[in-house]
Amino acid sequence: MRATTLHAPRDIRLSEVPDAAVELPTDAVVRVLAGCICGSDLWPYRGENDITEGATIGHECVGVVEEVGADVRSFGVGDVVVVPFCHCDNTCVHCRAGVQSACTNLGVTRSGQAELARVTQADGSLVAVPGASDGDVDEELLPSLLALSDVMPTGWHAAVSAGVTQGGTAVVVGDGAVGLCGVLAASVMGAEQVVALSRHQPRQDIARAFGATHVVAGRGDEALEAVREITGGVGADAVLECVGTDQAMRTAFDVARPGSTVGFVGVPHGVELPIRRMFSKNVGLAGGMAPVRRYLPQLLDLVGSREIDPGLVFDLTLPLADVAEGYRAMDERRAVKVMLRP
Amino acid sequence: MRATTLHAPRDIRLSEVPDAAVELPTDAVVRVLAGCICGSDLWPYRGENDITEGATIGHECVGVVEEVGADVRSFGVGDVVVVPFCHCDNTCVHCRAGVQSACTNLGVTRSGQAELARVTQADGSLVAVPGASDGDVDEELLPSLLALSDVMPTGWHAAVSAGVTQGGTAVVVGDGAVGLCGVLAASVMGAEQVVALSRHQPRQDIARAFGATHVVAGRGDEALEAVREITGGVGADAVLECVGTDQAMRTAFDVARPGSTVGFVGVPHGVELPIRRMFSKNVGLAGGMAPVRRYLPQLLDLVGSREIDPGLVFDLTLPLADVAEGYRAMDERRAVKVMLRP
Numbered sequence: 131m132r133a134t135t136l137h138a139p140r141d142i143r144l145s146e147v148p149d150a151a152v153e154l155p156t157d158a159v160v161r162v163l164a165g166c167i168c169g170s171d172l173w174p175y176r177g178e179n180d181i182t183e184g185a186t187i188g189h190e191c192v193g194v195v196e197e198v199g200a201d202v203r204s205f206g207v208g209d210v211v212v213v214p215f216c217h218c219d220n221t222c223v224h225c226r227a228g229v230q231s232a233c234t235n236l237g238v239t240r241s242g243q244a245e246l247a248r249v250t251q252a253d254g255s256l257v258a259v260p261g262a263s264d265g266d267v268d269e270e271l272l273p274s275l276l277a278l279s280d281v282m283p284t285g286w287h288a289a290v291s292a293g294v295t296q297g298g299t300a301v302v303v304g305d306g307a308v309g310l311c312g313v314l315a316a317s318v319m320g321a322e323q324v325v326a327l328s329r330h331q332p333r334q335d336i337a338r339a340f341g342a343t344h345v346v347a348g349r350g351d352e353a354l355e356a357v358r359e360i361t362g363g364v365g366a367d368a369v370l371e372c373v374g375t376d377q378a379m380r381t382a383f384d385v386a387r388p389g390s391t392v393g394f395v396g397v398p399h400g401v402e403l404p405i406r407r408m409f410s411k412n413v414g415l416a417g418g419m420a421p422v423r424r425y426l427p428q429l430l431d432l433v434g435s436r437e438i439d440p441g442l443v444f445d446l447t448l449p450l451a452d453v454a455e456g457y458r459a460m461d462e463r464r465a466v467k468v469m470l471r472p
Numbered sequence: 473m474r475a476t477t478l479h480a481p482r483d484i485r486l487s488e489v490p491d492a493a494v495e496l497p498t499d500a501v502v503r504v505l506a507g508c509i510c511g512s513d514l515w516p517y518r519g520e521n522d523i524t525e526g527a528t529i530g531h532e533c534v535g536v537v538e539e540v541g542a543d544v545r546s547f548g549v550g551d552v553v554v555v556p557f558c559h560c561d562n563t564c565v566h567c568r569a570g571v572q573s574a575c576t577n578l579g580v581t582r583s584g585q586a587e588l589a590r591v592t593q594a595d596g597s598l599v600a601v602p603g604a605s606d607g608d609v610d611e612e613l614l615p616s617l618l619a620l621s622d623v624m625p626t627g628w629h630a631a632v633s634a635g636v637t638q639g640g641t642a643v644v645v646g647d648g649a650v651g652l653c654g655v656l657a658a659s660v661m662g663a664e665q666v667v668a669l670s671r672h673q674p675r676q677d678i679a680r681a682f683g684a685t686h687v688v689a690g691r692g693d694e695a696l697e698a699v700r701e702i703t704g705g706v707g708a709d710a711v712l713e714c715v716g717t718d719q720a721m722r723t724a725f726d727v728a729r730p731g732s733t734v735g736f737v738g739v740p741h742g743v744e745l746p747i748r749r750m751f752s753k754n755v756g757l758a759g760g761m762a763p764v765r766r767y768l769p770q771l772l773d774l775v776g777s778r779e780i781d782p783g784l785v786f787d788l789t790l791p792l793a794d795v796a797e798g799y800r801a802m803d804e805r806r807a808v809k810v811m812l813r814p
Contacts, residue, residue: 364565398748410761412574414633
């Protein structure tokens, strides 16, 4: 099959590799209808994470079930499915507690930017798209379905972890696709004021389309001052940290009101938590790798009923063959998020 | 008045200093019936915090109102009161949100180990002991009333922050007076299993009296292994970190189950939070300086009805004149917590 492989920093290729295959009786193989590039893929792409030369990359996709293992009961060939980036049995003690991202049988998609992807724990992981089969899926819905694979549930998890409630003020740090989905989540959850920190016009536009009531272009002290003004000096009731850098985390804690929680979903890189401030102001930290499967049924309903359209984060669609250009576009921030069609 | 003063590491004295006085119309002055030594007083005592030579020390006390400022409406001379270590107006936006320890008019007791203590924001800060006046307080209740000044509400805050609920497993890291009060709090809140980490017989005994169902004497990996066994491999539903050191924090996160929260109340010293683990296992951190005033009415009821007896943490009572011996006893861990009588 054709699959995206990473060989060295910025050396990303579409290669011929052995087909993804059923290896365990609980596996399924999915033919990818659409995959995409994640902000976190840029870490190894830029050489900031270790690289296994020639390994496939890409953990987000929607597709059609191509083959199932002997123990898979709930899915069959031809089903159109959303593939959560983290696979889970959805039955273990951690899954039952809503932390599917810590499943005792955790797996991850390893060839989402490819023609085929192996899904472990298929019965627990996959969610079928209602009314779609044999690859017959509403093309208009496809971007939003693809967003359910990771980026939208991750933004949602930030909002859940931050404790967004009706009527409060939520601040979202980060205007990448996850941050924008965090804006959408906070808005759907009823936050009265949703403040997006963004200095890029196209991203500001998506933030507003997703329900941001305020867009703050400044950073650091400027952002803090703006949030102070918006909240009458109090600080934000909930803060979503959707980047993973030290500066973003610092901003998140700076704008959080005493007693509030920073919900974090950006994979932390070089973050040093401001524990003295956390202590003196009682600002908590919650979140982490999103339990995608937990939120999928609810989010799929919202997409199906057209109440949310998270697919708006895809502002560039390329054929899989042009994956290298997709990475360049995201690396240079020319694109928010790139959809790839095999 | 006679007050405890710190002059250099381990140079603690009872000195003659100017009387605590009403300085603002919202102040009260309280004649101390009993004060005590806090674990956090040991940081400057040991020279691990900066010392202002000759400054008074001590932030916990119960006493009798001696004088009130012109604006104090709810208290009068002779009232027996619990003095929260952090003073608050109990009306500002943060107080109304239950974070009295971030009050916009925050103050702290500065001469609790003395004859007189100044209390700022007296109307908001103080809580009267029902049925007691003119210093006529049930001597038997005095230790438990004194514990309400800081140590018991702080242990309670750890349990609230950790999200202790009925039927779960709570692990308490730290067998100081705060940790022991955390055990008591978790037990009152209905945790089915309350695990105290302690290797000191007298502290283990208090932990059991406070409702600990398990006492684990090991540390580090041994403690982790013991909690794994107690929880059937799952980890604790709630963890109370009541020390403030890096090792204690590490143990707290190690024993926490995915999706749970570490409630922390130990003033952090040299703590580096394990953010990768927090992210991958979705273990949150919440807590900080306890909003004592928030919990006081409820805890005073529990003490008054004899449902809790947090005064058990005082295993040594000394006349104020012997305060230096009190510090030595706590520093050498010969005493859990020392009560001082002026």
